[in-house]
Amino acid sequence: EVSEAIKPVVDQITTEISTVVTELNGGAPSVVMVVGGGAKVPGFVESLARKMDLPLDRVSLKSVESTGLVEDLTGKVKGSEYITPVGIAYSAMRNRGSVFSQVFVNGVPVKLMGGVGRYSVMQVLIQAGYRFSSLVGGEMISFELNGKTLLRPKRRTSVKILVNGEEANLSSRVKHGDRIDIQTEEEKTPLRIKDLVKPVKVKLPDGEVEEILPEIVKNGTPVPPDADVEEGDVISFPEKIKISEIKSKISYGKTRIVVNGEEKWISLVNFDLLKGGVPLKDDKEVPLGEEIDLVEKGRKTLEEALEVPHITVSFNGELKKIPLKILHRIDEERVELKDFKPMVIDLLKDLKLDGLKDYELLKNGRRAMFTELLEDGDVIEFKVKK
Structure with missing residues (x-):
């Protein structure tokens, strides 16, 4: 009962x-x-x-016998119920007769019992009634990160601590008579995935650092790095990133442009990524948390940045690249790309043909006409007859 x-x-x-x-x-x-x-x-x-x-x-x-602090001459001091009085007696002995220490928290006295004589700010605040969660981030949530179950504060907490007027932290030590002043403020920003993932840090030529994160999956769906972390989430991401992926994610040298009405971000800079001064190949994988350097190699034309397709032909023994789309700039931000079908005559536009009477035009060894379409790999020969 x-x-x-x-x-x-x-x-x-x-x-x-x-x-x-x-x-x-x-x-x-x-x-x-x-x-x-x-x-x-x-x-x-x-x-x-x-x-x-x-x-x-x-x-x-825990029984008093296991403490090693007491020699029982009576044979009666046994069991866990004697832990508290023995602890008080031991504290009194170690503190020269004083069982309690007193520390002030925001002006309010807090009595501390124990034999250590010095305490951490965290110990004092817990004794003063502060909850652990209020000091490190409020409500705790459980979630899975790459197969490991973690417990983290749902929101970050900003804690400002002064001990005797000097800046301190939760691990700082205090003693009898010290004064702790504390201000806590819960940030409005919730816990986000990017707070849990170490980025690859890319040092840019201007000294700035750009952080690159891998592709992240939350509960089976790809999500951006700033997605919130909720109770029970299952989050996964690769522990390494390929250099090719880092290059595609870097914002350095990129500019916004509208192509045929569609917005795009393109890079106008050629660059290498280096580790310890050694260039890294595109298929090289870099562990998260690594630091690498970006070194410029020159600028790209707009056609190169837009990766305009082209063909390569031989004209009188010289290789020439001919675009398959014509770029027309409308203004600083807008361009148009139109399909272009190159002909043999397009190769002759830079030649001076005034007074031309007779010539020989061959395409892949056969006689050709100026209006014939060109294909990748064609060999064109044009000879003026005297």
């Missing part, structure tokens, strides 16, 4: 403990050591094991 009567309270307490432990640990722990006589309440350890999803043998009570 007693066990049934206290069961709801035990359930509530162990739920709160498991929540705080998970927050402080950044995930479920492997083993839990319970300290204090209160844990001997019937069903407490079993309930805590269930809440932590741990086998019962992974949750155990």
Whole structure:
């Protein structure tokens, strides 16, 4: 009857403990050591094991005998219930009679018990009633990242900490009499995928750094790097990026242009990507987090940047590239590309033919006409007869 009567309270307490432990640990722990006589309440350890999803043998009570701090001359000081009074006695001894230290948090005194004499700001703030989640990012969410289950704050928190007027952080140490001033502000920006992925950093000629991220899949669907991370998401991405992909993603040297009414971003710069001064081939894979350098090799024409198709023919022994589309610039941002069918006569436009009386025109060794269409690889010969 007693066990049934206290069961709801035990359930509530162990739920709160498991929540705080998970927050402080950044995930479920492997083993839990319970300290204090209160844990001997019937069903407490079993309930805590269930809440932590741990086998019962992974949750155990720490007894005073295992501390190594006490030599029991009476033979009566045994069990976990003696941990607290022995701890107080030990603290009193180590602190020369003072069991408690006092630290001020935003002007409010906080008493700390223990034998360490110095504490971290985090320890003091937890003792003062701050929740771990409020210090590192509010509500925690669980998700899968490349096969690993992670626990992270849903939103980042901005924490400003001063100890005795000087800038500090959650790991800074404080002692009796110190004053902590803290301001916390939760950022409106939620946790995003790009916060979890290390980019490849490309150092540009102007000294700036451009960060390149791989293709990212969330719950089976490709998403942009700034997509939010939600509870239960399954996120995956490659651990390496090919140089060819990095080149396609780099914004350096790119400009916006409208081609036949369609907006495009094109690069007007030829460049190499280097690691340690060595050029990297397009099929080379670079691990995330690497740093590489971009070195310019010159500028591209608009036709080259738009990758206008062309054919190559031989004219009187000289190779010539002829575009299959004609580019017409409307203004600074708009151009038109129109199909173009090159003819033999297009090769003669730069020749001075005034007073021409007789000639020989051959295409691939056969007599040809000026209006014949050209194809890739054609060999054209034009000779003036005297």
